[in-house]
Amino acid sequence: MFIDARRIPQDKIIETEVCIIGAGAAGITLAREFIGRPFRVCLLEGGGLIYDVETQALYKGEITGIPYDPLHVNRVRYFGGTTNHWSGWCRPLDDIDFEKRKWVPYSGWPFSKSHLAEHYKRAQRICQVGEQDYDPELWQTHDARPLPFKGQHTTATIFRHSPPTRFGLVYRDEIERAQNINTYLHANVVDIETTDPANTVTRVRVACLDGNKFWVVAKLFVLATGGIENARLLLLSNKVQKTGLGNQNDLVGRFFTDHPGFDAGGFLLSDPRTSISFYLGNTVVQGKRFTGGITLSPEVLRREGLVNLCALIYKTDWSGVYAKPAARALIRRREYGHFWRYVADAITNIDDMAVSTYRKMFKPEARRQLFMLVTVIEPAPNPDSRVTLSTETDALGKRRVRLHWQLGRLDRHSVSRAQELFATEFGYSGLGRVLITTGDNNDVPMYTFGDHHMGTTRMHVDPKQGVVDENCRVHGISNLFVAGSSVFPTFGYSQPTLTIVALALRLAEKIKGVMS
Amino acid sequence: MITRVKLTARRRFLGVLAYLGLFGIVRPQHSLSAPHDEQLADSLARKLAAFSRQTTGARNVGREYLLHVPAENKPHVLVDLICATGGWRHAELANTDSARLRVMLQDRIRRDFANGQVVNLHGWILSQTETRLYALAALL
Numbered sequence: 001m002f003i004d005a006r007r008i009p010q011d012k013i014i015e016t017e018v019c020i021i022g023a024g025a026a027g028i029t030l031a032r033e034f035i036g037r038p039f040r041v042c043l044l045e046g047g048g049l050i051y052d053v054e055t056q057a058l059y060k061g062e063i064t065g066i067p068y069d070p071l072h073v074n075r076v077r078y079f080g081g082t083t084n085h086w087s088g089w090c091r092p093l094d095d096i097d098f099e100k101r102k103w104v105p106y107s108g109w110p111f112s113k114s115h116l117a118e119h120y121k122r123a124q125r126i127c128q129v130g131e132q133d134y135d136p137e138l139w140q141t142h143d144a145r146p147l148p149f150k151g152q153h154t155t156a157t158i159f160r161h162s163p164p165t166r167f168g169l170v171y172r173d174e175i176e177r178a179q180n181i182n183t184y185l186h187a188n189v190v191d192i193e194t195t196d197p198a199n200t201v202t203r204v205r206v207a208c209l210d211g212n213k214f215w216v217v218a219k220l221f222v223l224a225t226g227g228i229e230n231a232r233l234l235l236l237s238n239k240v241q242k243t244g245l246g247n248q249n250d251l252v253g254r255f256f257t258d259h260p261g262f263d264a265g266g267f268l269l270s271d272p273r274t275s276i277s278f279y280l281g282n283t284v285v286q287g288k289r290f291t292g293g294i295t296l297s298p299e300v301l302r303r304e305g306l307v308n309l310c311a312l313i314y315k316t317d318w319s320g321v322y323a324k325p326a327a328r329a330l331i332r333r334r335e336y337g338h339f340w341r342y343v344a345d346a347i348t349n350i351d352d353m354a355v356s357t358y359r360k361m362f363k364p365e366a367r368r369q370l371f372m373l374v375t376v377i378e379p380a381p382n383p384d385s386r387v388t389l390s391t392e393t394d395a396l397g398k399r400r401v402r403l404h405w406q407l408g409r410l411d412r413h414s415v416s417r418a419q420e421l422f423a424t425e426f427g428y429s430g431l432g433r434v435l436i437t438t439g440d441n442n443d444v445p446m447y448t449f450g451d452h453h454m455g456t457t458r459m460h461v462d463p464k465q466g467v468v469d470e471n472c473r474v475h476g477i478s479n480l481f482v483a484g485s486s487v488f489p490t491f492g493y494s495q496p497t498l499t500i501v502a503l504a505l506r507l508a509e510k511i512k513g514v515m516s
Numbered sequence: 517m518i519t520r521v522k523l524t525a526r527r528r529f530l531g532v533l534a535y536l537g538l539f540g541i542v543r544p545q546h547s548l549s550a551p552h553d554e555q556l557a558d559s560l561a562r563k564l565a566a567f568s569r570q571t572t573g574a575r576n577v578g579r580e581y582l583l584h585v586p587a588e589n590k591p592h593v594l595v596d597l598i599c600a601t602g603g604w605r606h607a608e609l610a611n612t613d614s615a616r617l618r619v620m621l622q623d624r625i626r627r628d629f630a631n632g633q634v635v636n637l638h639g640w641i642l643s644q645t646e647t648r649l650y651a652l653a654a655l656l
Contacts, residue, residue, distance in 0.1 A: 345573020
């Protein structure tokens with residue numbers, strides 16, 4: 001049942017067994033798992049069923065550090081959460097992303113990727129990308145194959161594409177019909193109250209923009225409001241634990257990150273006939289669209305001490321949302337000018353005599369094209385990137401968020417070293433030549449990010465190193481759990497939605513066990 | 517094993533040359549004082565220049581390279597360096613037919629990338645050998 005929280009009597013106390021705070025990908029996944037279970041579920045969503053400006057303004061906040069999209073623009077606050085503007089890219093994390101790596105400080109999950117295998121399979125279906133198969137071998141067609149690199153540094157990788165699944169639309173009827181689930185819309189949680197000492201959550205305070213307020217009492221609570229808001233709510237809930245819930249070791253809000261995309265230069269193909277359809281996102285295999293990428297093998301990452309990363313390819317005349325302006329800039333960059341055309345002319349002749357012969361015979365105007373490389377990295381966990389509370393308040397009287405994001409030396413070194421390795425591979429394989437953009441101090445321009453908010457309530461078995469334990473329970477609080485990308489200790493380069501859903505499925509199993 | 521070439525800013529170009537100098541690659545191994553060797557070198561220079569088809573692109577890339585490395589602004593020097601890098605004697609290359617020579621040079625170019633013997637020219641990472649071939653094309 002869907003209920004407008006603005007119609008709840010003032011200060012009413014709603015009793016339930018499981019209270020899920022937030023109806024995005026994680027919250028809706030959890031709720032669906034509890035349909036038909038022998039316990040009541042209360043799902044609290046701050047927005048309504050459609051976008052509204054006033055509710056969205058609750059997401060405004062301050063930004064310091066790296067220039068970033070406004071916080072009320074890169075998040076969506078209505079039923080379905082940020083899946084309402086999700087682009088649909090899906091890929092699980094890699095095995096190495098879960099490992100403790102000596103060269104990546106603060107790395108390591110409490111479990112390996114294999115622990116999530118079954119959850120990933122189900123997450124695939126929930127995100128409507130079909131069966132799990134990310135082996136590039138399975139995605140080749142006559143015209144779409146990975147570039148035939150001859151070295152051992154690079155491998156191909158695959159991203160799958162959800163329709164994209166708007167969780168709020170696709171799963172709305174199912175949740176509305178569920179007998180044991182009440183969904184409260186326009187219900188903003190503004191405080192999480194606990195016992196003293198703060199080892200059990202007793203209730204949450206809910207406020208509506210029209211001034212209405214009420215309480216929800218439950219046996220168990222799940223915070224599922226997103227990578228920034230999860231931390232904010234814990235920091236705001238400071239009546240008993242003055243630093244904020246779960247923040248006894250000053251970790252809540254720290255380690256924030258997104259997935260930065262760097263302008264990693266471009267490349268020319270020696271043979272203009274070489275197809276790169278595999279990488280352009282336009283190829284469909286068995287009815288499913290995918291996009292290929294170029295990544296470095298785990299052995300190279302270990303040997304070189306790099307974070308995980310992937311290079312995406314864009315045509316410089318492509319009309320993709322992010323590619324076009326940066327691609328034009330690549331061609332017109334003052335110091336490069338039209339030099340790329342000379343290089344294109346030179347290498348076409350030097351790398352492959354057959355190409356020369358072809359052109360002599362048919363004299364086509366073989367179209368030379370400069371392709372752009374955008375390298376997306378797994379940022380190294382950085383405790384100095386953090387969500388804190390601003391002095392400004394929102395319409396509900398609660399302190400807004402202040403976001404500070406910065407990247408470190410390992411991040412930039414990984415991008416610039418990857419450029420060099422890609423350049424080596426292209427040349428060694430006779431495929432073409434790479435243009436790199438590394439400047440002084442290994443500085444590579446960043447020009448995009450994924451709006452993936454991660455890391456702010458990271459997972460670790462040790463409360464001195466994590467906000468939640470391996471079961472996503474807040475350390476020190478018996479009945480408060482956290483869902484979503486805020487629990488990621490490391491981030492891979494994969495988009496987080498698939499992993500968010502997989503972790504939510506895992507958490508749902510735990511909660512079913514607790515509730516039974 | 518692929519050896520990393522340290523590339524740093526605008527000085528990366530000269531940095532690469534310093535790196536190559538450590539391996540004795542910058543300095544030619546062979547002397548060309550004898551007159552008959554000069555003729556051989558001339559002939560070989562033209563043969564190597566033809567490898568890049570001496571296109572406009574090759575010539576322009578070669579010119580840019582020579583602007584930065586004026587010490588290599590002579591065909592004989594370039595020929596010596598190409599032979600030294602490849603471990604070839606002049607006569608060996610001079611007596612190799614064009615098809616075989618192309619295969620040898622392409623293999624050398626690929627090994628340049630594998631060994632980190634590369635040049636950064638306006639951001640483009642090129643093989644040292646191929647860049648010298650472009651330079652020959654620009655001079656002849």
